[in-house]
Amino acid sequence: MGWGLVPSIFLPRMRSRELHLVWPSWYFSGISRAQAQQMLLSPANGPGAFLIRPSESSRGHYSLSVRAQASVRHYRICTAANGLYLQKGRLFPSLEELLAYYKANWKLIHNPLLQPCVPQGAAGRGPECPPPPQQPLLQDGWERPRSEFALRRKLGEGYFGEVWEGLWLDSTPVAVKVIKSAYVKLADLTKEIQTLKSLRHERLIRLHAVCSAGEPVYIVTELMRKGNLQAFLGSPEGRALGLSLLLGFACHVAEGMSYLEERRIVHRDLAARNVLVGDDLGCKVADFGLARLLKEDIYSPSSGSKIPVKWTAPEAANYRVYSQKSDVWSFGVLLYEVFTYGQCPYEGLSNHETLQQVTWGYRLPRPASCPAEVYALMLECWRSSPEERPAFAALQETLDAARRRLHPALT
Numbered sequence: 001m002g003w004g005l006v007p008s009i010f011l012p013r014m015r016s017r018e019l020h021l022v023w024p025s026w027y028f029s030g031i032s033r034a035q036a037q038q039m040l041l042s043p044a045n046g047p048g049a050f051l052i053r054p055s056e057s058s059r060g061h062y063s064l065s066v067r068a069q070a071s072v073r074h075y076r077i078c079t080a081a082n083g084l085y086l087q088k089g090r091l092f093p094s095l096e097e098l099l100a101y102y103k104a105n106w107k108l109i110h111n112p113l114l115q116p117c118v119p120q121g122a123a124g125r126g127p128e129c130p131p132p133p134q135q136p137l138l139q140d141g142w143e144r145p146r147s148e149f150a151l152r153r154k155l156g157e158g159y160f161g162e163v164w165e166g167l168w169l170d171s172t173p174v175a176v177k178v179i180k181s182a183y184v185k186l187a188d189l190t191k192e193i194q195t196l197k198s199l200r201h202e203r204l205i206r207l208h209a210v211c212s213a214g215e216p217v218y219i220v221t222e223l224m225r226k227g228n229l230q231a232f233l234g235s236p237e238g239r240a241l242g243l244s245l246l247l248g249f250a251c252h253v254a255e256g257m258s259y260l261e262e263r264r265i266v267h268r269d270l271a272a273r274n275v276l277v278g279d280d281l282g283c284k285v286a287d288f289g290l291a292r293l294l295k296e297d298i299y300s301p302s303s304g305s306k307i308p309v310k311w312t313a314p315e316a317a318n319y320r321v322y323s324q325k326s327d328v329w330s331f332g333v334l335l336y337e338v339f340t341y342g343q344c345p346y347e348g349l350s351n352h353e354t355l356q357q358v359t360w361g362y363r364l365p366r367p368a369s370c371p372a373e374v375y376a377l378m379l380e381c382w383r384s385s386p387e388e389r390p391a392f393a394a395l396q397e398t399l400d401a402a403r404r405r406l407h408p409a410l411t
């Protein structure tokens with residue numbers, strides 16, 4: 001991949017204790033190559049002093065500047081789809097890890113990396129320079145200036161903001177969630193973004209960047225061109241899909257949820273509207289972080305029953321007992337949505353009636369296009385007792401096996 005084409009999606013990842021710092025001591029945003037050189041050669045610094053800065057000539061990439069004796073060497077750090085690298089073939093998930101590697105293996109770049117540059121005189125914003133007028137919430141390398149994102153087309157609107165299709169640095173298509181500040185507790189948002197950053201899986205929507213200095217806060221994620229699964233299934237393209245692709249959607253969601261299950265993350269709002277579809281018809285679970293904390297107040301039964309009752313397990317709807325097993329219940333409802341091509345569950349029933357019926361033992365019927373073995377799984381997901389519901393790992397396995405078995409006959 002040419003340097004000019006590589007999207008800038010991998011930014012430094014900080015350990016939680018470092019989040020309180022304005023920047024890591026070695027990271028200098030907004031300084032030029034000449035300013036880096038000037039600082040590193042100043043009397044405050046000796047050989048081995050180093051810094052990382054955004055690249056001037058190649059937007060979205062970084063440069064490592066290191067003082068040798070009386071000169072400074074600059075190394076390009078490239079951002080690729082799956083990591084950062086200074087030398088091709090040596091990929092790292094963050095600048096921090098890349099730096100740790102080259103500190104230990106400095107012979108590879110013929111220069112020891114001894115201590116972060118001490119800022120002196122130059123105009124760049126180093127650790128001793130005054131903080132920007134509006135401190136970002138997160139203060140780490142995921143933070144990007146809002147000006148890097150051009151919002152092009154509104155894709156939709158949720159409870160706490162609008163979602164826009166945008167372009168990052170005029171080149172990388174992204175989705176930008178513009179948060180309505182009235183619905184966001186900033187402390188929760190910070191926590192939530194931390195969760196988003198720590199979760200990486202092919203079947204989960206990926207966070208690219210955050211703009212949290214000032215308002216409105218932007219949460220930038222990968223763009224899924226076919227939109228949410230519920231709407232997609234009801235579209236002419238979705239309605240034309242056969243059983244094997246429907247099973248594929250179910251498998252993708254089960255895979256993403258299995259990953260969350262392993263990490264003991266409870267989604268709380270799993271539904272086809274919160275699953276997004278890509279050009280390749282691959283599905284990814286979304287809102288696994290944001291919805292969970294930000295919506296807590298909004299969805300609270302005491303604050304007006306905005307809880308998505310038809311997707312919510314009875315113990316969660318009645319007593320707010322959320323768990324991985326309440327997510328499994330929601331997954332059963334999502335399966336129903338998939339095999340009815342996006343139909344609303346319990347059609348004709350109000351939320352109150354649904355909860356009452358479900359508590360008395362009523363369960364959704366088998367959709368016409370749903371194989372009996374998949375319907376059997378739905379019923380397992382809807383067992384009254386949470387501990388009797390299957391785990392996502394088991395659901396994934398059974399659905400994969402069903403897909404493999406059914407596929408040859410279906411194509």
Ligand code: ATP
Binds near residue numbers: 162224286287291
């Ligand atoms: P809620 O706030 O209850 O979760 P929601 O999921 O519909 O509702 P948002 O997450 O704000 O709300 O998304 C609104 C719509 O924007 C989605 O339904 C989807 O169609 C679109 N959308 C969201 N994220 C993306 C994305 N990454 N790529 C493409 N479209 C997206």
